[in-house]
Amino acid sequence: MKTVYMYVQDTMADWEHGYLMQALSLQAMLKKFKVSFKTVGRTKAPIRTASGITLVPDLSLDELDVTTVAALVLIGGDTWLAKEQADVLTLASKLLQQDALVAAICGATLGLANLGLLDGCPHTSNASFFLSQMSQRYRGQDYYQETVAVRDGQLITASSAGSLLWAKYIIEALELYSEKTVEAWFKYFSTGDAAYYGELMASLSQESR
Template sequence: MSTAPRPVLLAVYDTLADWEYGLATAHINSGAHQIDPGRFTVVTVGLTDAPIRTMGGMRVVPDITIDEVDDTTTAALILPGAEAFSAGYGAPWADLAERLLAVGIPVAAICGATSALARHGLLDHRPHTSNAVEYLGAQPGYRGEEFYVDELAVTDGDLITASGIAPAHFARAVLERLGLYRPETLAAWFDLYENHDPAAYPRLMAESA
């Protein structure tokens, strides 16, 4: 009897930054190169079931609402950035992130989404990154400067944070945390998508054979 794939939640909201999550979600859903394809599926989640409009003009209808998130089946939560975060948006998503982290469910936040976590105090006592320490320092209530790491992506247990200019680094951290690829496969994947190494493609195919 096959097991239903566990949902990897992609938070969606108006002004969503299209480029920040695509590498992660596409490779989670595709099954290609994975150790055990079919374990996960991407599910979009909104504050309501109303359609949202991304920064790139794409219309997305959420699969579920935030009130329907099931802690017992959720595999991870991905929080992309959005222009809306500049206006202080994000408290409900930070609440959800805190809830999921408390029960050992990974949360991955990139760009503006890290500001919501910062305002909520979730970055005050654990290694993290963002667009810049000054960016987070401007968020009311942020006290995590000593834990800021000047890297493009940082994984601290179940929390992944990343700069908005590093979608491949972000995706690599998400794919690694979910255990989708063998280490050698993930290395080849990253060399292809981030380092643009043409020799990485046959390596990736060989790892997947």
């Protein structure tokens, strides 16, 4: 079984992965898991998120086996231009070259942009000027999409306002659930309509048989 690895770092915007975690947890209702989930840090030292939560990574970057990666998930934060993030960004580049899934949201897109990984592919972020003003190396302006989330092959990017659609693109890319389940899940969380909750539960029940 491959693993979804979520990179955690100091100042991590810990609200941005909520929908993704909920979606991954639905695997338990199917009584079968297509992917596992682990957190990975630069080291195994505890990190403190933007809202003040202390997290201890399951493993460090040097312990990660790239052959086990189903997806690398990069969450926003204030440190993505820091030298300490070079290793995880190099890993992201390597995984994309190997056609593995990389999903970045909010400030994490800045780290990818600064490495040149967004220069030739459709992508988004908090704003085009966010990338241009924060990174002198960014050359992807012509590929910037004015939307909250973009999937281009195995690269998924999102703004801080795009966590729901971003999560949808991730679970679709991982092929965790049927199209019917994914659509009901997305409509329920985007509208709050209880009818879609019923559709979601019914679809999951069918998938579990």
